[in-house]
Amino acid sequence: MATRTDTEPTGGAYVDEFRAFLEDTWLGYALVLPSVILMGIIIIYPTLRGIQLAFYEASLLSPQQQTFVGLQNFAQMVGAPAFQTALWHTVLLTALAVSIQYVLGLGLALALKEKVPGAALFRSLSMVTWVLPIIVMVIIFRFLTQNGFGPVNIILGSLGMETTAWFGEPGVAFPLVVLMHVWRNVPFYAIALMAAMKSIPDTQYEAARLDGAGPLQRFRYITLPQISYVSMIMIVLHVIFTFNNFDIIYLSTGGGPLGNTEVLATYIYKQAFQQYAMGYAASIGVTMLLIMMVFTVVYAHLEARD
């Protein structure tokens, strides 16, 4: 809507404009309303209810009976070894998966940005792991590491090495979970980072070359600084995805063996829907939410300062 600089003295123009403004505003609200109502009912309200539940003793078996218990759920949570282990696993998984994904994604991005024949095809092909249903990925990995006839064990066996059901090995299950996170998300990083790299003008590289900078120096002083914004978005997004992720672990190990891969999301799910401790589960969910909010704020501040 254009704002008028010279208006008629009658004031009719103002009225017209005001009416048009109201109409526009009204229509703007009307169009966005369905999504706001749906999100309000299905996302916002349950989240607020979840936060409220965290301060109540509530069982899934008798949801009508809810007693206010203050911070008791949180106190129970902090003292529970199972919670501490799950928190540690969640943080470790997030840190390992995101950093490995970033490094490997950067490597793939450097290769995919080159103008070699077939690069476009490889860009699309690499994305296959990212669109695959998680249950299919889990079945693939469980099959590969299956005891006896899984390809990994066939190869290990032929080399005379130990074979076992690897997802059942306490020391191996966690690295396998990290591997699945990495396998799934590397292409996403690669495509986004590649695009950021391609948007850097060639002239900058030419100038640096004339000044005697080699490829590694050019990467360090031209490429890296200019992909830092996209890098930040990718890292923040994936920290949130990985921290909150439920299905990769629940479907592959169920948190086992012996709790070795239990993370906060699977712990909450079990507490709420297998132990029926809704209030307690909600308090852990609120803790997850708080951790993610603090992380995002701190990271955004650090990034803004640089």
Add this chain to the structure above:
Amino acid sequence: MATETKQQTTQATDRSFADRLDAWLAEDMSPRRALVVYAVIGLYMTFLLLPVFYMVLVTFTSAEFLYSSQLVPALSDFTLDNYVTVMSTGLFQQYFINSAIVATTTTAITLVVGTLAAYSLSRFEYPGRSGLLFTFLGTQMLPRVLILIPFFLMMFTIGLIDSLVGIIVAHSVLGIPLGTWLLKGYFDDIPKSLDEAAKMDGCSHLDILGRIIVPMSLPGIAVAGFYTFILSWNDYLFVSILSQTAATRTLPFGLQLFQSQNAVAWELLLTAATLTMVPVIVLFALVQRWVVEGLASGGMKGA
């Protein structure tokens, strides 16, 4: 240029490894550079695609081969038996149909609601607009397991447990924030001067949306639709809570029940998994150009 580099390289016998690597890679698109690029891509493709390829390969072989502790099938091992068995299984058909109903309905609802919201957020100015945008994005940060607990109670109260409607509602709403955000990015790319011109010609807002914005952002709508479809097709968490009987199970839930049995029939499980993957791969093949482009134009469009 080639001779120059060679001279530099030969002079540099006592330089560090990094410097020598620098010099070796210095030339743009020399054959050896292309070779390095292909080698790196080859390594990545092996890591990413070999597991998928191997699963698909095994589904076309007999169960005897699968349990034979051999890696490479002989020609005589190939058969379509697994596909015949899985596709004629009543439960698999049921799950597949449920998944298809849920994912397509979800995609349709999300696209309609998301398009209206994205048009509003892209073209109108009103109080609270930026707050709304922030809320759309912020919902992506909420742990879904936290939403799930009160959501389950709510669905229980209104009697939408064990109904496809409940699952569709859940998936649609989960898809709306990202779908709207993506669509808004594409709508923002269409010059506003087109709207103004249409308004001059007497077009209403709905005309503009239907005749200009939507036709011009079909790739964006395809991408948003694709993301919503895979969100719904892939979801396990919400279905596992909302579905109580086979009548409402979707494929991920069905496959999970199948794979957690004591004696897993791997040849059938892998075949069912491959069939579960097919619709997603086919859709991806159709929209991959725009998905890659969208990701490429600044990570998330509109961000």
